[in-house]
Amino acid sequence: MTKSGSRETMHVDAAYIRFLEQYPSYANTTLLDTLRATEYRRLDEQGQVYLDYTGGSLCAASQLEKHFHLLRSGVFGNPHSANPTSVAMTEHVERARHYVLNYFNTSADDYVLIFTQNASGALKLIGESFPFVPGSRYLLSFDNHNSVNGIREFARAKGAGVAYAPLVMPGLQLDLARLETLLDEADPALENLFAFPAQSNFSGVKHPLGLVAKAQSKGWRVLLDAAAFVPTNSLDLKSVQPDFATISFYKMFGYPTGIGALLVRRPAFAKLRRPWFAGGTVNFASVQGQAHMLSPNEASFEDGTLNYLSIPAVEIGLRHLQSIGIDKIAERVRCLTGWLLDELLTLRHINGRAMVRIYGPANTVERGGTVTLNLYDPEGRLLDYRRVEELAGAKGISLRTGCFCNPGAGEIAEGLTEEDMRAAFTIGADINLASFTRMMKERGHKSAGAIRASIGLVTNFNDIRRFRDFIADFRDQTRLTIGDVTFDIESCRIIRDGS
Numbered sequence: 001m002t003k004s005g006s007r008e009t010m011h012v013d014a015a016y017i018r019f020l021e022q023y024p025s026y027a028n029t030t031l032l033d034t035l036r037a038t039e040y041r042r043l044d045e046q047g048q049v050y051l052d053y054t055g056g057s058l059c060a061a062s063q064l065e066k067h068f069h070l071l072r073s074g075v076f077g078n079p080h081s082a083n084p085t086s087v088a089m090t091e092h093v094e095r096a097r098h099y100v101l102n103y104f105n106t107s108a109d110d111y112v113l114i115f116t117q118n119a120s121g122a123l124k125l126i127g128e129s130f131p132f133v134p135g136s137r138y139l140l141s142f143d144n145h146n147s148v149n150g151i152r153e154f155a156r157a158k159g160a161g162v163a164y165a166p167l168v169m170p171g172l173q174l175d176l177a178r179l180e181t182l183l184d185e186a187d188p189a190l191e192n193l194f195a196f197p198a199q200s201n202f203s204g205v206k207h208p209l210g211l212v213a214k215a216q217s218k219g220w221r222v223l224l225d226a227a228a229f230v231p232t233n234s235l236d237l238k239s240v241q242p243d244f245a246t247i248s249f250y251k252m253f254g255y256p257t258g259i260g261a262l263l264v265r266r267p268a269f270a271k272l273r274r275p276w277f278a279g280g281t282v283n284f285a286s287v288q289g290q291a292h293m294l295s296p297n298e299a300s301f302e303d304g305t306l307n308y309l310s311i312p313a314v315e316i317g318l319r320h321l322q323s324i325g326i327d328k329i330a331e332r333v334r335c336l337t338g339w340l341l342d343e344l345l346t347l348r349h350i351n352g353r354a355m356v357r358i359y360g361p362a363n364t365v366e367r368g369g370t371v372t373l374n375l376y377d378p379e380g381r382l383l384d385y386r387r388v389e390e391l392a393g394a395k396g397i398s399l400r401t402g403c404f405c406n407p408g409a410g411e412i413a414e415g416l417t418e419e420d421m422r423a424a425f426t427i428g429a430d431i432n433l434a435s436f437t438r439m440m441k442e443r444g445h446k447s448a449g450a451i452r453a454s455i456g457l458v459t460n461f462n463d464i465r466r467f468r469d470f471i472a473d474f475r476d477q478t479r480l481t482i483g484d485v486t487f488d489i490e491s492c493r494i495i496r497d498g499s
């Protein structure tokens, strides 16, 4: 506690001391405070509170320096040719591939690692090449990113059945009993695919990784979308062996963007059928012969020229995470998330009504640092999340709002029914978040979107305290002021425009 501190500082420090008493293991993560003050000092220099780690992580200054040093000091050409600059680049790409496999505790003997543009690119590769046939099934959790939902279009086009495994409220975990029944419905003689996220990008729920082996034992290939999980958790492909795992590297360490990966277990790889060929994917192709021979292994899935200059930065990023320790990151995120959940859940208007509704688990058991919520005024009316995001932005707090490309979890969390969703599609081509939200309000005042604060690599106590204080400022408010403009909190009508 500062000796001469203002009441504000004293209050802050007292809160921090209480936090440390509640979460003593946070004290073992001070390395991240040091990094925050050095590698990531731009955050505090600019007064930014970054709470969108599930959107994308932040990179350390030294990641950029190491990468630029490499680029400045070498002469690199397009890989996969015999000339010296190409060979030099090929060596870096293959070295990064090896490093990624190693990072996930596996090797090229068990998994094929395909570099993609992002997790969505990896998911699309699975969708278009999975051998769905009439009678086979695509089962996926309600809780999935749209790029996993989108695979259902490939499944349907090939005549496979599509089914969704529901979630249970209020925690938004998978309904395990129902899932078991759905898993039993597969014909193991056919190729069936079950997809779920290791961690939800909507609610932060960590779905049980034991489901991978369980589904496999019932005749399913399993797609584990690990994009939101691996930034703050370790994925050990020796102990959990999904047939497919998808990731985006910028979500893990912020830089580079534009590179993701698809990990495919060898037996599943042998079953995939690419629907086309492209430059870089064939050993031989002929125009007059009208035939082609695909390259073996990952090359047959890496269309055209890889983002080759950026790929060495993937190894640099992974080394950076390893130098901190993913378990340390996970522990810090757990402490901060636990404190934030407790604080938000105790916030009350003077009349006793809760200010915040959290979608997902109310504690840190089997959940990560993605905290999704909505705010309510003293009358229990929903606050417009778009205005809340604007207000947060004005205070330098980066949040994300909307449905986070995860409509299934959002529909369940917000109580939207199949009828609501069918009605929404009658809007036709004009359907968008604004018109949808309007319609849902007309249909009983349901929310159609939420506010997401996600905690990650270099979040500190001050960040989440500032976010908590920002939320606490809504206590007993019925109006919001952004700059010179005052809005009615619920209708968003402008009450006063002093601009």
Ligand SMILES: Cc1ncc(COP(=O)(O)O)c(C=O)c1O
Pocket: 054, 055, 118, 119, 120, 121, 145, 147, 197, 199, 200, 201, 225, 226, 227, 228, 248, 260
């Ligand atoms: C769980 C999950 N899967 C897939 C994706 C898609 O990632 P990308 O946009 O990098 O393709 C995201 C992105 O937010 C995600 O959170």
